[in-house]
Amino acid sequence: MSSYPYTAFYDLDHTILDGNSATHLVQESRKRGLMSERQYRHAVWLSILYKLDMGDPTRMINRMLTWLKGVEEADITALAQEIFDSRIKDTIRPEILETIEEHRAQKAKVVLLSSATTPICQPVSLYLELDEMICTRLESKNGILTGHTSGKLVYGPEKKVRLLAFCHENNYDPMTAWYYGDSHTDKYVMEAVGFPVAVSPDKKLLRIANRNNWPILL
16 A cells, blocks of 8 residues: 555646746757757747647657757756756746645645656756656667657656556555646546646636536636
8 A cells, every 4th residue: 555645746837837848948958059040940830839739739749859869968957957946946836836735734645747858857846855757758878869758758648648557556546636737638637537626727628627617726
C-alpha cells in the first residue's frame, strides 16, 4: 500500500504558471544565438497555428522541438534554470500554491504532469518540492539533443496513459486523484480522475467543465 492517501496532479503552463514557459526559453535562445532567425519564425508560425487549433497539435509540438537538434543538452538545462530563476518563478500562481499546500496538509502526493520538456519542468518541480515529475523527455546522444523526444510527447490522450500507469504502479485509485489543467486537450486525463479542476480554462474546456459540473479555478 502507498503511504500517500491520494495524488494531486498538476499541469504546468497556464496552470501552475500564468503563461507559457516555452515562450521564455525560445525568446532567450534566439537572443543568444542557440536558435536561428529562421527557426524562430518557424516556431512562432507553428505556435500561431497551434493556438488557432489548425492542424494536428501533437505533430506541431514535435515540429517545434526540431530547433533543438545539435544543441548541447547541458546548455539548454542551464539556460532553462537561469530563465526560471529570472522570469518563470515570478509567474507561479499564488492560488495554485494554496491548493498544493491544501493537498500536502492532507498528506497527498503532488505530481507535475505536463507536456513541457524536462529542462523546463525540473526547476519548477525542485522549487515547489514536488514529489514526482512526469513530462516530455528530450532525446540526446552523447550529450547532444537530436530535436526529437525520448518516448511519446506527454500530451492529450498520452497524459491519461501516463497518469493511469503511474496510479497502477503506485497502487493509487484514479478516482481518488485530482488533476488541475487549463486546456481542452486535458479533457482525456481529467475524465480519468475523480476530481478534475479547470484552471483558467480555454473556451472549449470551460464548456466541458460546465457540462460536467467540474470545479473552475479562475
